[in-house]
Structures are given as C-alpha cells and as structure tokens.
C-alpha cells in the first residue's frame with residue numbers, strides 16, 4: 001500500500017538480544033521484569049512497544065539507552081555493544097523534565113553542552129530545533145509560562161538538537177489532554193514523513209492501542225509479568241491514517257484480541273494478576289466501578305457480551321483503565337474475557353439485575369470463593385475468640401511475596417471489596433480487621 005516505509009532490508013540500528021532484567025527487592029523474591037526480549041529497530045521506521053503499565057517498557061527503554069545495564073542479554077546500537085549512555089540515542093519522557101530556572105532556549109541547549117559543542121554552534125543548532133518543532137517566538141519563555149503541549153515540544157527539541165540516530169519516546173503524549181496530544185502526534189508524523197527530523201528511526205513506548213496503530217510501521221505487543229514481546233504487527237496503511245477507516249479499526253480489534261488472549265492464558269494458571277494464592281497482587285478497582293461495568297454489559301445493546309474496543313471507546317477508557325476492571329471481574333468469576341470480548345457469567349447477570357442485599361451476598365460469596373486473601377483473613381477472624389486481627393499481621397505475610405507498595409495496594413483493594421460485601425470490617429484508625437458484621 002505504502003511505498004517503502006517498513007522495508008525489512010533496511011539495516012538494523014538497534015538490536016536487543018535475549019535481554020532479561022530483575023529488580024532486586026531486598027528479600028528473597030527478585031522481581032523478574034523482562035524475560036528473553038528480542039527486537040530489532042531498523043532505519044527509517046517507527047516501532048511501537050505496546051504494553052500495559054508495569055510491563056517493563058520503561059525499563060527496556062532505559063536499558064536500550066544505556067542508562068542502566070540489563071541483568072542478562074545484549075544490546076547493540078550501530079553494531080557496537082551498549083555499555084553506558086549511548087550517544088546515538090536521545091530520549092523523550094512522559095514528564096517533561098525541563099529545568100524550571102532555564103528558558104526554552106537554554107533548556108534545549110543543555111543537550112549539547114554535555115557534548116562539548118561550543119557556544120555559537122550550540123545556539124545555532126538549538127534555534128533550528130526550536131524552529132522545527134514549532135516553538136519559535138518562545139525562545140526566552142520559562143517552562144512555567146508554557147502549556148503542557150509546548151513543554152513537551154521543548155522536550156522533543158532537546159532530544160532532536162543532538163541529531164541522534166534513534167529517538168526513544170516513553171509515553172510522550174500520555175500526560176497531555178486529548179486534543180493537544182493529537183496535534184503533537186500529527187505534527188511529529190508530518191515532520192517524520194517529510195524527512196525533516198535529524199533522526200533515522202523512532203521507538204515509541206505506549207499503552208494506547210490507537211496511538212500505536214496511528215503512528216507505527218510495526219507494533220511490538222508486550223506482555224506483562226514478565227515483559228516479553230508476544231506479537232509483531234506490521235501496519236502498512238498509508239499516512240496520514242484515519243482512525244475511522246475500517247482497516248484501522250480491524251487492526252485495533254486484532255490487537256485487543258491478542259492482548260486479552262494473554263489474560264486468559266494467565267488466568268488459567270494463577271489469575272491475570274501476578275502471584276498465586278494469597279500472594280496475588282490485586283489492583284484497586286472499586287466495587288462501584290465493578291458494578292458499573294457489569295450493569296453496562298448486562299444492559300442494551302450488549303445483553304451480557306461486549307466487544308472490549310467498542311466498550312473502551314464508549315466509556316472513553318484506555319486499556320490501563322479497562323483491563324484491570326475486566327480482569328477483576330474475571331478473577332471473581334463475574335466475567336470471561338477472551339478474543340477481545342467480555343462475557344458476563346450467570347452470577348454477574350444476577351448481580352446486575354439484583355437488589356442491594358442480593359448483590360452484597362453474591363459479591364461476598366464470590367470474594368470468599370475466589371480471592372484467597374479474603375478467605376484467609378476471614379478464617380483468621382473466625383478462629384480468634386476476639387474476632388479481631390491487626391492489619392500488620394497480613395501485611396507481613398504479603399510482604400513475603402510482594403513489595404511494600406503492592407502489599408498496601410492489595411490490602412486496600414480487598415478492604416474495600418470486603419467492606420462492601422460485609423465479609424469483614426476494617427477500622428482505619430486502629431489498623432484492625434474485625435467481624436463487626438458477621439454474615
């Protein structure tokens with residue numbers, strides 16, 4: 001369809017081979033974040049790494065840029081192994097990371113100072129980058145005087161000013177409002193397609209499926225826990241692309257299906273969430289939101305089964321919002337998620353049609369049956385004569401399996417679920433669980 005955008009005979013600029021990465025957690029359980037990651041970035045292409053939050057995308061990008069070493073494996077840029085900050089790459093981050101006390105011009109020049117470029121040349125290159133990226137007239141403004149979109153343009157100018165071979169972008173549009181993000185994407189694509197940027201290829205990290213389809217020649221779909229490339233999708237639609245084009249929608253649907261296929265694969269093992277048994281890391285999704293999704297899918301036009309991309313678009317949710325809800329429903333056996341669809345179970349339909357008391361009762365039954373941590377806490381409370389137990393007891397137990405933050409998040413989730421279902425109570429001030437409302 002297009003001319004030669006994604007030509008497989010283009011030489012590789014970046015190659016990542018068999019990269020694994022662990023984060024040390026102090027305890028016995030290191031966190032495996034990346035496993036056997038292999039990928040190649042070629043000249044003249046935009047490649048997206050598409051994955052959910054926490055899947056290790058930023059970690060991989062930092063490793064490619066030489067900002068940190070991988071635990072194992074090999075990264076090469078331009079045929080040379082990376083073993084420190086790589087001069088051929090520049091990064092753009094989600095948060096703009098500008099120096100507030102420097103002007104736009106000075107913020108852009110900073111990129112060149114480290115390279116020892118002398119002052120006159122620095123200024124010339126910085127002005128050219130500022131002009132290219134649509135910031136002329138703002139040279140002497142300070143970051144606080146700029147909108148988010150303009151600040152991200154400064155971030156881009158600062159990356160481009162060094163004329164890197166490779167531009168690495170880590171969710172560069174996700175802190176911007178919808179319209180600003182779209183303008184910046186379009187401007188960037190125009191510059192790229194017209195060959196006006198002093199770079200040879202782009203790697204874009206994103207959790208937004210449509211953004212990946214809009215911008216990339218190839219999409220690498222990343223799994224979570226641990227992060228790994230599970231699919232490669234070539235997008236040959238010509239630029240500029242139209243989100244409403246049926247061919248575009250088809251690719252989006254296909255990616256949803258691939259990403260939810262992983263969910264089901266993981267669920268058959270130990271739930272979609274990392275860990276097993278009481279050591280499962282749970283997301284904090286409120287019962288209101290869970291009930292809301294069940295009601296929505298139960299009602300017309302869905303009648304119990306919905307296409308996730310369609311639902312995401314109606315509810316204006318991204319995968320990082322929608323997937324944890326769908327997966328929590330799946331964990332609780334209120335839904336099955338497969339092939340990009342969500343289908344409510346009979347219990348969920350009963351829930352959606354039920355009155356408050358019936359809902360609470362159903363939810364409580366499912367919590368006790370399918371969330372091991374809930375049944376564990378409930379058992380401890382049942383067995384103790386006082387029917388009370390301090391939170392610290394369970395926190396310690398959880399921290400054998402997960403970090404302090406995840407333990408906190410997981411307890412937070414089950415406290416709010418159990419409170420709704422009146423499975424047990426929790427006194428925030430005292431930090432104590434109890435059977436205040438034994439059911």
Ligand code: ADP
Nearest residue numbers: 023024033051052053054055056057058059060
């Ligand atoms: P993503 O960019 O896809 O959201 P990250 O690479 O930021 O993912 O993180 C992947 C996982 O590694 C997450 O579980 C995160 O909590 C963990 N992590 C990230 N950075 C560190 C760190 N410096 N130390 C320990 N754990 C980390």
Ligand code: MG
Nearest residue numbers: 057058059170
């Ligand atoms: Mg990240």
